[in-house]
Amino acid sequence: MIEQTLRTISKTELLCQLYTDEEKNTFWINIYNAYYQLLAGRINTQTKRIFSKKQINIAQISFSLDAIEHGILRKYRWKKSFGYLPNPFASLLIRKLAVKEIDYRIHFALNCGAKSCPPIAFYTLEKLDKQLDDAMYSFLFSETTLDRENKTITTSKLLHWYQGDFGSLKGVKNTLKNVLQVEITSHKLKFNSYSWETQLENYA
Secondary structure, eight states: OHHHHHHHSOHHHHHHHOOSHHHHHHHHHHHHHHHHHHHHTTSOTTSTHHHHSOOEEETTEEEOHHIIIIIIITTSBOTTTTTOSBOTTOOHHHHHHSOSSOOGGGGGTOOOSBTTSOOBOOOOTTTHHHHHHHHHHHHHHHHOEEETTTTEEEEOTHHHHTGGGGTSHHHHHHHHHHHHTOOOTTSEEEEOOOOOOBOOOOBO
16 A cells, blocks of 8 residues: 555655655655565565665656665765765766765664664654664664773774765764764774674564
């Protein structure tokens, strides 16, 4: 029923209703998380096709999970550029739908069905800022360890893969410093191994 409703809205309506970055982030985070769970039952989750295949029909337009995450929510960043390079081949529609500014907190909200992913929550426009903050604090506290003796801080591999979204590795350290309320300027930054073991229906 919901899939049918999303399929039949017009492209004009989609563009008009998703005008601000807050509206875009709320809508597309929920779409990404919901559709991954749906697609996991239709496609082998061990293949990359689940991310690249255009199987999400909204406003009679076919989207892939990658198009939603890297095209719209990450302002058409090149997937393998650590967040530093735009994708020059992004379509005009993706550019229109994309956020104006990347909110790095989306990385603590998107769930791709892996064990190391953040849990799934339902995001609302009215509470989006607090919800993203809560997701960030919860995830980083659970994924980060501080070794004062060896002056290292170890956190999720997500922050390495998308370091450009945080404004560089220095930005990653500043985020950890602000969230954890610890002085880590002289600490070496390390990253946990990422578990791709499938874990569906991981709800917050």
